[in-house]
Amino acid sequence: MRRFECLGNGCEDTCCVGWRVDIDEETYKKYRRLRHPELSPLLERSVGRNRSNPSTGNYAKIRLKTDGTCPFLTEERLCRIQLSLGEEYLSDTCYTYPCIYNEVNGVIEKSATLSCPVAAKLALLNPEMMEFDEVEEPLYRPGIIKSRLNTADLRWANRPQRYFWELRVFAIDILQNRTFPLEDRLILLGMFCHKLKEYVDSGRVKDILSLIETYKRVVADGAIRESLSRMPAQPTIQMKLLKELADQRFPFVVKSARYLQCFAECLHGLQYTQEAKMEEIGERYAQAYTDYYRPFMDEHGYILENYLVNYVFNNMFPFDRKTVFDAYIMLVVHYALIKLILIGMSAFHKGLTLELVIKLTQSFSRTVEHNTAYLNRVLELLHENGYDTMAWMAVMIRN
Incomplete structure (x- = not known):
């Protein structure tokens, strides 16, 4: 995070297309008070109140153009508001992206979503184990905190949240234990989370x-x-299972051309067509894993390790879902879908490169991780079909 710096219009992607942008109440009132010959009329047309369950954080929203582009994006792919007024006039959403801020026991935790190409490269391409530093820096906007947790709060006295720190540290220790293959680490973590859920359900929190x-x-x-x-x-x-989960994404409009290209390359690489037999596709999938994916990951396994550790940290795992095992299921879904598409892409390109892995991981994060409706639907689908077991998680993980 100390090395992060936005590339502006030099970025290979843009965070100003395809996403709904919430406007916090304070920023909205700033815009209403503003008297600017060029921007005021544009703000009047393009920023409207959120009438559906508004809060101080999503008090209003930007009305995107028909092509999904932010109306404040200039032809040079820069923000008109920041250019004219400075970053203090950006909404909390735009001001903080791609940073994620959580608060645990009064300490602010700063990380990043990997939907930003710069953040993805910094987080994923470091072969050393991901580390966490404690520094002093000002927090300019209290409203940007995504989640808060005080483990000493009395309401957690008999709940697993009381042991948040111990659980998170243990999860990260397992994921970074390089004496085990990464898929074994994930299975070990799942076995633990499954037992942890049993302890919680039976009232054995103190154990x-x-x-x-x-x-x-x-x-x-x-x-x-x-x-x-x-x-x-x-x-x-x-x-077959992962393809069904991936297909669930497309009813929700996909606006990332980068992700669509990666997904198309995956299907072409595996020769996945309606006419092809599933057994034949499965054989090509297994062959691509052996010939292309595994040799690359044997050398660059730290990439997906870093992805998982970053996910655990910025989602406050295992308390980002209703149950601790649901949290684990979603961690596996993210890992397994990325792996599926990379295996297909490796067949298409007859190998993998760091650039291809970053392209897929960043566009996947942009398309999937930022879509709550899709992720909720995937979890529902797994529950409805009985795929929410440790046995099925092992199937999704193991190659």
Whole structure:
């Protein structure tokens, strides 16, 4: 985050097209008071009150142009408001992007969404383990905090949130344990989250620290490696399930040309057509994994590790969903969908490059992670079909 710097119109993508932009109440009132010969009429036409469940954070919204472009984007792909008035006139949404701010026990946590190409490169391409620094810097806008948690609050006395820090640190430790393959780390984390849900459901919250210590010993002992290695890969079932989940995205209008191109390359690479037999597609999928995807990831496995750690940190995992196991399911869905598309892209390109992986991961984050309706639908689909089990999660993870 210390090295992050927006490239402006030099960026390979733009955050000013295709997204609804909420306007906070304070910024909206600034716009109403503004007397500017060029901007005031444009603000009057393009910023309207949010009449559906408004709050101080989404008090109003920008009306996008018919092509999904922000009306304040200039021909040079710069923000007209910032150019004319300065960044203090940006809404909280535009002012903070791509940064994400959470507050835990009174401490502000700053991270970034990887839908920004610059943030994606900085976060994913560092082969060293992702680290977390504590620094002092001013927080200019209190309203930009996404989530708050005080683990000492009495309402969490008998809830797992009381042990948020211990759970998060343990999750990140597992994901960064490079003595295990990444897919084994994900399965280990799932086994823990499944047991954690059992503890929560049965009222054994006070035993969570003991559970963490038990799993630490299991990981350190290493005896579980053999049982993990015996888990079978089911590429045809995996690919069919993940393709169904990926297809759920398209009823929600996709505006990212980069993501559409990546998805099309995946389908072409696997020769995925209506006429093709699923078994044949599954064989091509397995072959692409062996020939192209795995050799690349054997050398650059830190990329998806960094993705998962960043996800855990900025989503306040495992409390970003109704249950801790639902939170784990969504972590796996993100990982597995990225892997599916990369395997297909590797078949199309006869290999992978860092540029291709960044292109897919960034456009995936932009298209999928920012669409709450889609993610909720995916979780519903998994629940409805009984795919919300550890066995099915292993199928999605294991190749």
